[in-house]
Amino acid sequence: MSRIEVKLTGFGGQGIVLSGIILARAAMHDEKGVVQTQSYGPEARGGACRSEVVISDETIHYPLIEEADILVAMSQEALDKHISSIKKGGMLIIDSDTVSRIPEKSEVEVNRVASTGIASEKLGKVIVANIVMLGALMSLTGIVSKVAMEKAVKESVPRGTEEINLRALEEGYLHAQKSRIKGLKGKTESKEKEGK
Amino acid sequence: MSRIEVKLTGFGGQGIVLSGIILARAAMHDEKGVVQTQSYGPEARGGACRSEVVISDETIHYPLIEEADILVAMSQEALDKHISSIKKGGMLIIDSDTVSRIPEKSEVEVNRVASTGIASEKLGKVIVANIVMLGALMSLTGIVSKVAMEKAVKESVPRGTEEINLRALEEGYLHAQKSRIKGLKGKTESKEKEGK
Amino acid sequence: MKKIYVDEDLCTGCGICIEFCPKKVLSYSSQRSLRGIYPAQVENLEACTLCRICEVYCPAFSIAVEGEKDE
Amino acid sequence: MKKIYVDEDLCTGCGICIEFCPKKVLSYSSQRSLRGIYPAQVENLEACTLCRICEVYCPAFSIAVEGEKDE
Amino acid sequence: MKRHPALKYFRFDRPGNPHLWCSGCGIPQIWYYTIKAIEELKLDIDKVLWVGGSGCTGRMCTYWIGDYFHTLHGRPLGFATGAKLANPELTIICHMGDGEVAGIGGNHLIQTARRNVDLTAIVVNNFNYGMTGGQFSPTTPRGAFTMTSQLGHIEYPFDLCELGATCGATYVARWTTFQTRPLIRSIKKGIQKKGFSLIEVISQCPIQYGRRNKIGNGMQMMKWFKESSIRKEKAEKMSREELKGKFIIGEFVDIEKAEFCTSLRELIKKRRKESVKN
Amino acid sequence: MKRHPALKYFRFDRPGNPHLWCSGCGIPQIWYYTIKAIEELKLDIDKVLWVGGSGCTGRMCTYWIGDYFHTLHGRPLGFATGAKLANPELTIICHMGDGEVAGIGGNHLIQTARRNVDLTAIVVNNFNYGMTGGQFSPTTPRGAFTMTSQLGHIEYPFDLCELGATCGATYVARWTTFQTRPLIRSIKKGIQKKGFSLIEVISQCPIQYGRRNKIGNGMQMMKWFKESSIRKEKAEKMSREELKGKFIIGEFVDIEKAEFCTSLRELIKKRRKESVKN
Amino acid sequence: MNKRILSGVHLFQGDDACVEGAIAAGCNLFAGYPITPATEISERLSWRLFDAGGIFVQGADELDSLTIVIGAACAGWKAMTATSGNGICLMQECIGYAAITETPCVIVDVERAGPGTGAATKTMQGDVYQVRYGSNADYSVIALAPESPQEMFDLTVEAFNLSETYRVPTFILADEIVGHMREKVLIPEKVKIVERKRAKVPPQEFLPFKVESDTDVPPMPAFGEGYRMPVSGLTHTETGSPSTDYEIQKRMVSRLWNKVEKKAEQLTKIESAYLEDAQVVVVAYGSVGRSVKSAVLEARKQGLKAGYLRLITIWPFPDRVIEDIAKEKPEAIIFPEMNMGKIVREVKRVAGGRTEVISFPKPGVELHKPKEIYNLIRGVI
Amino acid sequence: MNKRILSGVHLFQGDDACVEGAIAAGCNLFAGYPITPATEISERLSWRLFDAGGIFVQGADELDSLTIVIGAACAGWKAMTATSGNGICLMQECIGYAAITETPCVIVDVERAGPGTGAATKTMQGDVYQVRYGSNADYSVIALAPESPQEMFDLTVEAFNLSETYRVPTFILADEIVGHMREKVLIPEKVKIVERKRAKVPPQEFLPFKVESDTDVPPMPAFGEGYRMPVSGLTHTETGSPSTDYEIQKRMVSRLWNKVEKKAEQLTKIESAYLEDAQVVVVAYGSVGRSVKSAVLEARKQGLKAGYLRLITIWPFPDRVIEDIAKEKPEAIIFPEMNMGKIVREVKRVAGGRTEVISFPKPGVELHKPKEIYNLIRGVI
Ligand SMILES: Cc1ncc(C[n+]2csc(CCOP(=O)(O)OP(=O)(O)O)c2C)c(N)n1
Ligand SMILES: Cc1ncc(C[n+]2csc(CCOP(=O)(O)OP(=O)(O)O)c2C)c(N)n1
Ligand code: SF4
Ligand code: SF4
């Protein structure tokens, strides 16, 4: 696997930064080269928030991402701000519960994941939406192994919350698998795949 | 007149620094090139204290003195410390009331001035001993004019003390003139001239 | 004319106006705003006494009271 | 044995011991020291009660009292 | 649509929408309370200088529509003193965080109070360094949890009002964000006082302090302020034990004495009458 | 010839004969008073660290025969805190000038008092910056003449003892150089106090302050101290007017509370017992 | 009980790796004041250091912090602070004091964009001269610039060792990117630790500032050990006595300067590749070095003879390394820096006109992109 | 009433001359903290400034002092502080703040021997890099080095004018010898005074950090004038809004840098003689320049082709002047400095190997003697 650049975005409080760390940790467990960076400061507290992960089989020198192979957007504001940074042929994953409108962008595969809905409805905790999203991401992209991701989640979440987070991961994973199959089968509007 | 280097020394409280300033100011009034420097800091408060004046008809570049053409010593400690810095053929002027012992030093003309005595006895103010000494210095060396020196004294001493200081200057001047004549006439022990 | 405006674009759903309104005029909207939160909404305008406590406290400058107290 | 030593090399003639000696044991010397000042001198040793006030106050560490108070 | 009255005095091109403070934070409330005081005193906007340092509180000035002086962390009072000396016509209001005024800026605080410079210092005491992520500050209570006292805080806090009073401030008061009216009144008094005024405002930082100490969000913190505030007059009759965890509110000092800038300007006049030797 | 008992503890190769302080200065007196306290407490010289900053007072440590820490102007308390943390066995005595402790070092003073660090701070208050030639300091009285207030000083002075007390010092006392025995007793108490002790000593700087204010030489200044000192107990019964120009002497604070270094060391123990996620 | 050395593999941001490096190196005390982007160092140490039996102090400001660090160091401890350039400003007086008193201490500067308060959350390499020259008069320091969290760990350990060996303030000059990026960090079971040289003679024979013939660094007893240490910021003789004498000043200052400057070659750490046949050498330090590596690898792929050199030791400046490159007379040396061009001045000084030196400054916030550097290489070859 | 400009002939020490220069230049406020050897500036100003209708403040420390100076300057006054290198340490943060806010202010550094507290009463030229690089990140300053009390007067006036023109902190870099020596000072009846550029447009149209095409310096309204000035230490846009954007950072920092660096030639002040046929050029600044003049005059007397150059402008460094000398390829450039060799690094950088550059460092306390320099000249020719 050559260099893959993932950008996770959303609003403050959604656990976007933690998602990036978990993804990076998983990649590390997979013995891949990985670098994680994120937005900082007061700007990171309120509005748009972002975490970036570069994963590669080779040593990573330049640590930042310029164009994303994969953009995850968990808020409308974040999507609007970052959609332009997706590479041609890249993938966009949105939280279909928090994002309603997808701006025009060609040659991008769009996946919709109802992570917030799943988190609040199936798991009773909206706070784990980010982990649901990670499960989906893992399933949709295969950039990290499931074993590694589970290990990373366990290591990274607050003590006592391991179980619910693992369940969230699994829910996201299954949800995306299903939708993937469905999506592959179903018809695609304007190059998008349905995520719900 | 080419470069003449004068070093005035004594202990703190004798007004050594002021003497240097007055001498320099007088030289300035004489339209000579002049630079005055002095010792600073805590060392300058207690023990030995020094003020240096370079006077020249030409522009003075290097502002410090290495060897003194003229050394004025108003305390034993100061004399002991600085006697080695007199140039060969230079002049030493001591306050004969505060200096009792003159260390060996060849090829130096020694002048004794009872400045402290004159100040306290004739003028009733030991504090003006430094000005008495300046009067003597002026008389013994002729490096500044009397008019200039008087002007300098007036400008430099605390307001209200101009008169006594001018008298002190005059006393020193006269005292040295007398001793000078006497000295020239009298016999000299080991190249010294009597100042009293 | 009495009116309370909530600027949904600015409101952060902190709940301060809702809590401290002495007449319980305000409540949380059930609709998530673009900020991803549930903003304040006017539920019971009639009860409002135009005391402006909501306006004075609002940290987002997102609520505004129209109309003046009679006295 | 009672004795007061004044180290002329150190004494600055500040007069503190002279002023504050309760028994007026000390006075200024009439002889200028090498420092150009008039140092303290012992004038009336008998009167000394060995209270050591002079020693305790002396800023130049130039006076020393020998002997111990009886009581 | 009618907009919030604060926005009349607001710079909109600054970061945030409309500002960068967190949801439920007390700082924008104090921002508006300050505006109310300025409005009620009918001050000329062009003669009101807002001064701030670095921190969440420090950013307050950057939204003020008039002249502002966004200075260094902890040092607003020094800069403000200079500005006041140069132009005594200016009404100068300094908003400072507890961290900057009691930590890095401790010396500026005590010196400015001692000199009695005609400034109004509003300290937003949220018990921690908000901007940098919630580390303890010199006003953090013993035992509290912050980003750098995760084992429980072991230091004693300052009483800022007592400190200001000891150093010579001519007007000293403390309120929380809950006590709107008395606080606005104090700001007005502070502005009108010809001398150094110190107004401490206990304020909620829900995102850091509220969360880490399980007090809750901004709204819950304000309820806490409401319940824990005790008027100075009442507090005087209570025991130390009873006062534990309470906020003593009220006016502590209100006196008159010679002001620094005025005294210095008098020296010019004095000197003009004399003549001296150089 | 018997020599002065101070000289047993004295480094002779340092500048001056034996030291560089002016004739009649109060600093060497306080130097000896400190020695007396150390002697009377029978402290091990090798465990007593003298700390000083920059100034005439700052030089005190450089003559002490044991370990000394001649630090930066105004910052002795910070350095001393570090040393105490690393080696709590040390008895640490900091001698500081009024200028450094109340001017440039004001923040160190209030923070160290607040934290309650087990140090003994002896402030030599000679009402001016002695070393640099007698400029006014934050303790110079209004109206006084100094090198930089030749037109009469216009600022208000700090009351250092009040300041220390407000900030949390556990022992606070004030004496002048004249009150030898009570002062030595206070130094001993300060050393023994497990906490921050602040001892203000009003001291004569004849060469600068005494001369410029026409009080006279060291001896005359001590007479002035003698005549102007009022015991705290007596002062409490006197009016503001009566107390003008007086030095209120005595002990102001003597309390116990948790000490900073000890509290920090307890966190190690606490932590040793827990185990945490990294 | 919690582990002292956190051996194993971790995903750490640079700031965290620095913390673990400090603990592995035996740091006993940390005192610091929060500041972006170094705050995470304080935060982690505020509990980790107690685990390791050390003490964490949050100073009232940066000045307070460094006084506490130096105080602890003089009493025998290993101590550290961390800040950003704004905090370095306030530490300058203490840095000079540490230099003249020869007190070991480690100062971590995670650089952010300035000047002034600047763009606090963004990266820059603006403080490279500040840490070298910001205090008054003449002294020496050591400064190391990591490129990754792993180096943050390794160089923090190294910084403690060098600081104790040479008795100089030693800096970690990281930029925000290095401080904040997360990457794999491998912590070994044990690290090499250097202890301060202690006095070999008994107290009565001890001269505190006398150096043995083979070194310019005197031994350093701690307070309370019975050596009656005279520590002072004044110019001092071998016995520690204050002096204003020229010979004393000259001897002391020369020693303070030379004990590091004369060891520049020994202290030099670099990483390099493809220098042998390089027509263009791209020199950089810190995170920019990573962009350079990407660019040079690309250039080599394209058949362009580019080489790269990453300076790890910034101070004392490795004159010799640049000298060696300049001697080979490449077409050019390219020097991308996240500032207006600072260390490039040193390179120009040493290159002495033997090769063109091209500065590629970016004044903060944005890291050089590999493509930008690559284009520059292509432009030269 | 007392005179504002003390026209006439005086015997002044450098510090006093500086005071009179400041007053002549229109200084309205001074805030400073006593420190040897700059204390005399405070002392004289503490009454002289009131004579001139200005205000003297003694800060609680150096930091406090510079905040007051900058505050007054932003409210429209001309303001100054004076200190020595130790005080500069504490001012570094404010220097950076003055730089990014483009606030005119004059900072006098009368240098003393260090590092640390050093030998406070003795001379040195140790702070030359400190004043240029001591604050975080990138900015520019102007620094002028006088050689005499007369120049202390002249250059203080000049410093105010430059500071107001370029809106940068401007330093007088005097050494203790210049500060304390007394010499004749001629004060004219009137001096040329430059006033700050004020806004030409009405407040509604005013963009606080917009520069006109021909200059990099925006106009500067004072607080209270109705222009609603947004003064901030954060990276800012033309409207003064805080920003962390790269383009904004780049534009701002480049402007702060270039507004001075690009004017280096215009800002260059030197004194020189005998350069035309010089086989050896001795370069120096400050009081060392005086020793050099003595030495070069002596050399010429002895028939040795020596020339001398005294740098008056130290920052921005006058590259061009050194360039011109290096082009002539003299045998050597000799650079005596009262430090371990600092500005000589700039000379080496510019000389670029075209001529040998010989550093003659003396690390403080003692001024170079003419004979020492003469001997070095003789050794080369
Ligand atoms: C010299 C310096 N040190 C540290 C910082 C980092 N800093 C910025 S804001 C802040 C804390 C602010 O806390 P407080 O003053 O209480 O204000 P709040 O954010 O809580 O309103 C710190 C430490 C800085 N800007 N400058
Ligand atoms: C940073 C710094 N600023 C200024 C000085 C100069 N300085 C040395 S001692 C001193 C004043 C000392 O006054 P005080 O602390 O009252 O002590 P005293 O000399 O009166 O005992 C000053 C200003 C310095 N050493 N360092
Ligand atoms: S004005 Fe008063 S009553 Fe009306 S909504 Fe607001 S808080 Fe409630
Ligand atoms: S107080 Fe303001 S921000 Fe909070 S809920 Fe009410 S309207 Fe929204």
Ligand code: SF4
């Ligand atoms: S010991 Fe007492 S009585 Fe004797 S001389 Fe000294 S002060 Fe006087």
Ligand code: SF4
């Ligand atoms: S107190 Fe000491 S110095 Fe003063 S006069 Fe007496 S012996 Fe001399």
Ligand code: SF4
């Ligand atoms: S961090 Fe705290 S103080 Fe800062 S804006 Fe958020 S809530 Fe307010």
Ligand code: SF4
């Ligand atoms: S200047 Fe004052 S404080 Fe300093 S030694 Fe002299 S008398 Fe004492």
Ligand SMILES: [Mg+2]
């Ligand atoms: Mg705060």
Ligand SMILES: [Mg+2]
């Ligand atoms: Mg003092």
